[in-house]
Amino acid sequence: MYQVHKRGVVEYEAHCSRVLRMLRYPRYIYTTKALYGDTGELIIEELLLNGKMTMSAVVKKVADRLTETVEDGKTMDYAEVSNTFMQLADTRFVQRCPMVHTPENSDTGPPPPAPNLVINEKDMYLVPKLSLIGKGKRRRSSDEDAAGEPKAKRPKHPTDNKEPIPDDGIYWQANLDRFHQHFRDQAIVSAVANRMDQTSSEIVRAMLRMSEVTTSSDAPFTQPLSSNEIFRSLPVGYNISKQVLDQYLTLLADDPLEFVGKSGDSGGGMYVINFCKALASLATATLESVIQERFGSRCARIFRLVLQKKHLEQKQVEDFAMIPAKEAKDMLYKMLSENFISLQEIPKTPDHAPSRTFYLYTVNILSAARMLLHRCYKSVTNLIERRQFETKENKRLLEKSQRVEAIIASVQATGAEEAQLQEIEEMITAPERQQLETLKRNVNKLDASEIQVDETIFLLESYIESTMKRQ
Amino acid sequence: MGSRALWEGEACCTCSSYLKPLEFRPVPLPSGEEGEYVLALKQELRGAMRQLPYFIRPAIPKKDVERYSDKYQTSGPIDSAIDWNPDWRRLPRELKIRVRKLQKERTTILLPKRPPKTTEDKEETIQKLETLEKKEAEVTSEEDEEKEEEEEKEEEEEEEYDEEEHEEETDYIMSYFDNGEDFGGDSDDNMDEAIY
Numbered sequence: 216m217y218q219v220h221k222r223g224v225v226e227y228e229a230h231c232s233r234v235l236r237m238l239r240y241p242r243y244i245y246t247t248k249a250l251y252g253d254t255g256e257l258i259i260e261e262l263l264l265n266g267k268m269t270m271s272a273v274v275k276k277v278a279d280r281l282t283e284t285v286e287d288g289k290t291m292d293y294a295e296v297s298n299t300f301m302q303l304a305d306t307r308f309v310q311r312c313p314m315v316h317t318p319e320n321s322d323t324g325p326p327p328p329a330p331n332l333v334i335n336e337k338d339m340y341l342v343p344k345l346s347l348i349g350k351g352k353r354r355r356s357s358d359e360d361a362a363g364e365p366k367a368k369r370p371k372h373p374t375d376n377k378e379p380i381p382d383d384g385i386y387w388q389a390n391l392d393r394f395h396q397h398f399r400d401q402a403i404v405s406a407v408a409n410r411m412d413q414t415s416s417e418i419v420r421a422m423l424r425m426s427e428v429t430t431s432s433d434a435p436f437t438q439p440l441s442s443n444e445i446f447r448s449l450p451v452g453y454n455i456s457k458q459v460l461d462q463y464l465t466l467l468a469d470d471p472l473e474f475v476g477k478s479g480d481s482g483g484g485m486y487v488i489n490f491c492k493a494l495a496s497l498a499t500a501t502l503e504s505v506i507q508e509r510f511g512s513r514c515a516r517i518f519r520l521v522l523q524k525k526h527l528e529q530k531q532v533e534d535f536a537m538i539p540a541k542e543a544k545d546m547l548y549k550m551l552s553e554n555f556i557s558l559q560e561i562p563k564t565p566d567h568a569p570s571r572t573f574y575l576y577t578v579n580i581l582s583a584a585r586m587l588l589h590r591c592y593k594s595v596t597n598l599i600e601r602r603q604f605e606t607k608e609n610k611r612l613l614e615k616s617q618r619v620e621a622i623i624a625s626v627q628a629t630g631a632e633e634a635q636l637q638e639i640e641e642m643i644t645a646p647e648r649q650q651l652e653t654l655k656r657n658v659n660k661l662d663a664s665e666i667q668v669d670e671t672i673f674l675l676e677s678y679i680e681s682t683m684k685r686q
Numbered sequence: 687m688g689s690r691a692l693w694e695g696e697a698c699c700t701c702s703s704y705l706k707p708l709e710f711r712p713v714p715l716p717s718g719e720e721g722e723y724v725l726a727l728k729q730e731l732r733g734a735m736r737q738l739p740y741f742i743r744p745a746i747p748k749k750d751v752e753r754y755s756d757k758y759q760t761s762g763p764i765d766s767a768i769d770w771n772p773d774w775r776r777l778p779r780e781l782k783i784r785v786r787k788l789q790k791e792r793t794t795i796l797l798p799k800r801p802p803k804t805t806e807d808k809e810e811t812i813q814k815l816e817t818l819e820k821k822e823a824e825v826t827s828e829e830d831e832e833k834e835e836e837e838e839k840e841e842e843e844e845e846e847y848d849e850e851e852h853e854e855e856t857d858y859i860m861s862y863f864d865n866g867e868d869f870g871g872d873s874d875d876n877m878d879e880a881i882y
Contacts, residue, residue, distance in 0.1 A: 241728040245720070264731070264738060663715045663725050 236391060238595065238669040243394050247308065254299040257281065259308070259389055267312045267386040270300060270342065301342050307393045307428070310339045312386040396427075399677055403493050406500075407474060411466070414455065418463055419475065421448045422488055433684060435491045441482025457483075472496045491681050498584045498678035501671060505587060506555060513538055514546045518578065521556055526575040547576060554586045581682055588675040594668050602661040609654050616651055619643055 240263050248256035257277045262268060268276075274296045281291040303309045400423045408416035425448050426437035446460050455463075464486055467475035473492040479485035499522070507515035517536050521527050527535070533543045550556045561573040606613070619642050626635060643651075715721070735741055 240731055241724045244727060244731075245724050260731075264734060266740075659725060660715065662728055663721065666724055666728065667715060 235592075235672075238665060239394075239673070241666065242398070242669070243389065243391070246394060246397060247303075251299055251302060253284075254281065254296055255303060258296070258300055258303060262309060262387060262389045267388045269383065269386055270297075273387065274300060304340050304342050304387075307340055307390055309387050310390040310393075311341065312388050314384065314386075395673070395677065398673060399490070399494070402497055402674065403474060403488070403490075406493070406497060407467075410472065411470075414453070415463055415467060417450065417453060418445065418460065419467070419488065421445060421450065422475075422486070424448065426488070433681070435681065435685060436476070436487045436489045439478045439485040439487050442484040442486065443482050445486070446483075491685060494674075494678040494681050495580060497674050499580055501674055502555065502580070502583055502587060506550065510546065510549060513542070514550065517543065517546055518550065518555065521576050522578045522580075526559065526577050528573065528575055532576065551576075555583050557582070581679065584675050584679055588672065588679065591668050591672045591675065595665055595672075598661050598665050598668070602658055602665075605654060605657055605661070609650065612647060612650060613654075615647075616643060 244256055244260050247259040257280055258273055261273055261276050274293050277296050278291045278293050404416045404420045407419045422440055422445055425440055430437045442461055442464060446457055464484060468477040468486060473489055476487050476489050477484060478487050503515055503518060506518050517532060520536050533540050536543060551558060556576050556578050559575045559577050561575060563571045619639060623636060623639055
């Protein structure tokens with residue numbers, strides 16, 4: 216990311232938060248797979264790995280990759296890939312990158328040291344009219360092309376391709392905000408399902424779907440939706456009557472978690488989804504869960520108590536939680552030392568004497584969330600460090616195992632007997648095999664943990680972001 | 687307290703002494719189809735990213751002793767002549783690196799766009815004079831075209847010439863500088879041949 220400074224020097228900036236998004240790449244790709252199949256999955260993968268690409272380049276690359284995976288004789292048509300691409304653009308999962316801005320008046324002076332990139336809101340999802348005709352090419356079979364087909368010149372390097380690119384200069388990138396919106400919606404739906412039931416969650420899902428394109432990604436709540444509209448948008452299989460729907464909506468609106476709010480009575484009742492509150496609830500639940508898993512359920516009970524009552528004295532905590540004084544004190548101090556809860560002083564007298572001051576325990580969700588987020592970042596760092604360490608320690612063994620695999624593959628390709636293969640496999644001894652197994656298990660665990668921690672990071676970041684915007 | 691990585695189920699008595707044992711065991715990680723797929727995907731991505739041209743490996747640190755062969759063995763790309771051609775219109779101009787060949791007495795610099803400038807090289811000027819002699823009466827544009835063509839050819843010739851000269855600088859053939867890493871790697875397939 217660069218910018219031209221006033222004095223004509225180009226300044227560069229590293230976007231740390233964007234770098235951290237790389238942890239989430241597998242999640243983005245998997246989500247696209249669930250929504251748009253393998254084609255969608257590969258499109259997003261290519262865009263994420265290359266940052267930005269032209270549509271024609273993406274279509275070609277993805278078609279080639281898909282052709283590799285299907286059975287011999289079949290190829291992937293460009294049209295199919297283009298269609299999926301356009302669907303992704305329609306639902307805003309991919310967007311156009313800012314373009315090079317050429318000023319109207321002809322350049323009198325020297326060209327600027329760095330180009331100025333701008334994009335117009337309405338152009339962001341505009342797909343250029345391309346007629347991409349072709350099929351994916353399989354790498355290995357292009358040598359065996361039938362004599363009748365004109366063998367396309369297989370370019371070794373991209374620079375050899377002298378054909379003009381129809382959409383030159385129009386680059387696309389993955390729209391991460393849209394994915395985040397999707398993840399947030401998913402989290403809300405599953406929270407409602409856990410707290411209430413399947414039907415309620417389906418109602419909420421329908422409401423979210425209706426608001427997808429009408430609500431911007433950082434809005435605090437959706438546009439008001441009338442009960443009639445919601446009724447019409449319910450999925451076809453759901454046979455609930457209008458009255459039942461209304462009952463559900465009322466229940467949702469009355470729930471203390473306040474995910475759904477009632478904003479009016481017209482149209483059978485106007486309802487909104489309150490994103491701010493929903494994210495706050497999710498963050499709080501995360502905090503509670505962390506406390507429960509680290510300190511035990513009694514501690515979690517105390518935490519919830521303080522949260523609910525907002526401010527509590529030591530004695531009150533013991534009484535309300537019905538936990539013996541010594542234990543309660545211990546737990547409170549533990550949580551205090553880790554900054555999950557904080558202490559507020561309310562002096563009775565102007566001299567702030569400790570014996571005449573109220574000390575109240577309180578929970579500040581925002582600061583606790585920030586603290587937890589930092590711990591998450593640190594966890595990820597530790598996980599990555601450890602994984603790299605493990606890999607480095609066993610580097611020699613890993614290389615050996617890779618070489619053996621390569622030998623096996625090449626020997627198998629030229630036709631080999633069982634005895635030969637077995638002999639080669641024995642090049643790795645049993646304890647070495649054991650070591651490799653352990654290594655693989657550990658690395659997998661560390662990787663899976665990284666993915667898990669990133670989910671928490673996402674929730675906390677979303678909550679903090681939405682709260683900061685409101686203030 | 688320290689910061690603890692999220693371990694699962696490993697006996698904590700084997701951890702180093704500065705880590706306190708966990709009071710409560712962590713919740714198990716998500717498993718099942720989705721978990722497995724995402725995990726495999728992550729590891730695949732890691733491998734794929736390493737192959738991309740954007741992955742710039744740190745320069746190999748200098749070996750212990752400076753060797754004579756270092757001059758003639760090139761490991762890695764020369765001056766960023768890597769297989770990456772971004773859209774230069776979108777990037778600041780100062781990032782556009784020029785590809786330089788090994789410079790000896792030459793001052794030729796290959797620019798990405800080849801401006802029709804003449805270079806101060808004996809060979810080239812001789813050839814140019816010859817061309818001009820032959821085609822005095824021709825139209826200017828044709829001449830320019832041919833000049834450019836010849837420049838291209840010349841630069842190709844220069845390349846070849848470069849290598850030859852390059853090779854002639856030392857008295858040894860290039861394979862003299864191989865350090866034995868590749869030796870023995872080819873003998874995997876031909877087990878039948880007798881090895882003396």
